[in-house]
Amino acid sequence: MKSQLYKNNETISSRIVKRAKQIPNNVAVIFNNSELSYSELSEKVGEATFFLREKGVGHGDIVAVVAERSVEMLVGILAILSAGGAYLPIDPKLPKSRINFMLEDSNAKYILINRGLIQKLQLNNVIVLEDIKIREYPHNYECSVTGNDLAYVIYTSGSTGKPKGVMIEHKSVINFFNGIAKIVDFSEGKKILALTTISFDIFVLETLFSLSQGLTIILANENEQNNPKLLAELVANKVEMIQMTPSRLQLFVNHDQELKCFSRLKEIMIGGEILSKRLLDILRSNTQAKIYNMYGPTETTIWSTVSILNDDEKINIGNPINNTDLYIFDENNSLVNEEGAEGELCIGGDGLARGYLNLPNLTNEKFIPNPFNNGKRIYKTGDMVRILSGGGLEYIGRIDHQIKIRGHRVEVGEIETALLGYEPIKQVVVTSRLGKNDICNLYAYYVTDLKISTKKLKEFLSDILPEYMVPSYFIQIDTIPLTPNGKVDRQALPEPEIILSNNEGFNSKHECNQSVTLEYKIIDIVNDVLNRTISLNALDMNIEDLGIDSISFIKIITELEVAFSFEFRDEDLVMKNFPNIQALAVYVKRLIKYNNAGPAESQAYS
Known part of the structure; x- marks a missing residue:
């Protein structure tokens, strides 16, 4: 039985405001060794909120945040939510064409941006984050925000060649807040690292959820985020809780094989990709922290299931958080629940997204009526799972060609569509393979009559796709193998190692x-x-x-x-x-x- 633990008028901003009033002198954010208390953060957010309201931002408006890591970035997000708008997080490192598409598709009313990015990105309707300063504002003004209002829109890879915007409401985020707090110890005053890029939804856990719980956020700057040595020092000196993908964990292991920098950690949350037994064993051997494996698509609000892996023999994605229902359907769309059964995982409950922005047909395709709960929906994840003995689920793969790269969900169809835009290329198939240290690499097989350098192909794609979606290897072949019914036979593609070993530069x-x-x-x-x-x-x-x-x-x-x-x-x-x-x-x-x-x-x- 589900037990709803929140009211419809609860919002992300109301939760954080309530917490800030309880602990005004506690440290809310540490960035570049500068501290900001909860009361100081509240003051800055209040100023920025009133500023945005004066600019006309209100109920239902989408406001983009194109910003480098900074306190201003965090203040901007909180102000958008407090003003009644929904924030659209955009990584400024993305290709200009992709940024422009998201801004146009979302019809963003304004763009909050760092001053240093204005000349580089050349965007319109911008508000400079560093310039939001107001001497006085009415501290008692109220904004009519409810749980049914849109909180954020996050774009994920789309199989049609364009990214798609996932719309998440306040009530779904609040449900996640309640659910995860019952499983993981987010005690007031603990220090958590905010490491994730702004456009990845798990950023919400590191920042907004942590503020609602009264934690201190250690906000990694751009250098610390990208430099494993600096990041290890930051974690070793200040951090008690960390959330990361297995790829990021591998970076830590590469730099510090014994993970000495993890000695202070009390909780380690892993998610976004498949966690290998090898990495789990390294963690178990080198830390006393609780190790959590997290699973959840963006469409069901951050994490939907959690398992504790300190003692489990088999890596699993665990059990659902509060107000979340799991269903497993076999290939005949029949519900299965016996031990060892496999099928597609579908998720219902209060964490479901409103749908995809401007894509009603795709929304209806992926968010279907719940046959077991009249008037409710379930989301078809496309993830295959196996039911384990004693409860819990084991992730076993995809039913389509979607993959995970560094925690980001990638539709290979989007990469293939982009490559076909390079005129000499006639056909293309993109696949992924696990390399050494369980790192996932992308391989692009293409057919063309011309000799094309890998450098040119990478330069072409870098103007269209995020860096993590650009294949590591480009392999020219004569024809794309097909199955008897005319579909691409991915299993028959040549082994990349054989082809690459024949290229110039490869030898014994x-x-x-x-x-x-x-x-x-x-x-x-x-x-x-x-x-x-x-x-x-x-x-x-x-x-x-x-x-x-x-x-x-x-x-x-x-x-x-x-x-x-x-x-x-x-x-x-x-x-x-x-x-x-x-x-x-x-x-x-x-x-x-x-x-x-x-x-x-x-x-x-x-």
Whole structure:
């Protein structure tokens, strides 16, 4: 039986305002070593809310937030909610064309933006976050916001070639707040890391939910978010709770194999991708924290199920949070509930989204009438699960070609549509494979009459798609294999390792072990991390063309530091600083020379 623990007039902002009044002097946010109390945060949000109301923002209006990580970003989101609007979070690193599509599709009334991004993005109807300052405003004014109002719109990948906006109401978020608080210990005063990008819905847990519970948010800045060394230091010194994807966890492991930076952690929440047994074992061996596995599509509001994995033999997605119903249907659309049964997971309850913005047909396709609860809906997740003994569910895959990359849901159809926009390409199929350390890589197989460089294809896609949706490998083939009924036969696609090994720059591992030169040592390390065989011919190849992504890059850096007994400077732990392996070799030589130099010479290198 469901038990609704909230009223329809409860909203995200009313919850946070209530908490702020209870603990005005507690620290709400720490950013760049500066602290902001709950009362100070409330004052800033009040000013910004009144400012937006004076600008005409009100019930039902969508306001975009295109901002870098900052206190102003957080204040802007809270002010939009308090004013009665819904916020649309947009990562400023996204391609300009994608940002423009989301702004046009959502009909965003205004765009809250950092001053430093104005010239770069050239957007209209902007409000500069740093300029929102009001000397006086009526502290007792009220905004008529209810639980049925829209809270946020988050765009996810769409199979038609365009992203789709998921509409989430306040009451769904409040239901999530209540449900997750009953499972995980979000005690007042605890310090939680806000690490996730603004356009990923789990950002809501790290910030809005944490504020409603009276926690202190440690807001990672742009450098800390992207630099594993700085991030590890931040976690080790200040953080008690952390939420992250398995890909992010792998970055921590690459930098700190014994996870010493996790020594203070009390709760670790993992979600957004499949958690491997290998990573779970590393966590269990190196931390005393409670380990939670979280599952939930954006359409059902952040996390819908939770399991505690400290003692479980089998990794599972657990059981539903409060006011959430799970249904498993077999291929005949019959409900199954016996142990060992498999089927598509469908979710009902109070966490369901309103639907997809401007896409009524897709909404009706994915949000269907609940045959067991008249007048209610269930969401077809497309995820296949298996019922475990003793309760709980095991995730076993997708019924379609949707995948997860670094926690982001990706429709390969969107990537395929984008690639077909490159005129010489006639056909394309995008697939994913798990590589070393359980990292998921994208492979694009394409048919064309011309020779196209990988660099050109990546540059083309980078103007259209987010960085995480650009394939790591592009493989030209003569024809796309088909099944007897004319569908793409993905199982018959050539093994990428066979094709890539024939490309220039790839050779036998034996060759790489014949020399003791620095370049060969670096090549050996790259080969070991990628589980691939490249030769010196690859030194000048683009680093991304070799299949090196941000995660494998950090692993390579860690191995180089061990091999040559030095540390990369913090500001150099950025992949874009090294366009190829040769640039990496030059940097390593310089650091070796610096470390071996005398005091006078060392001064010259600094």
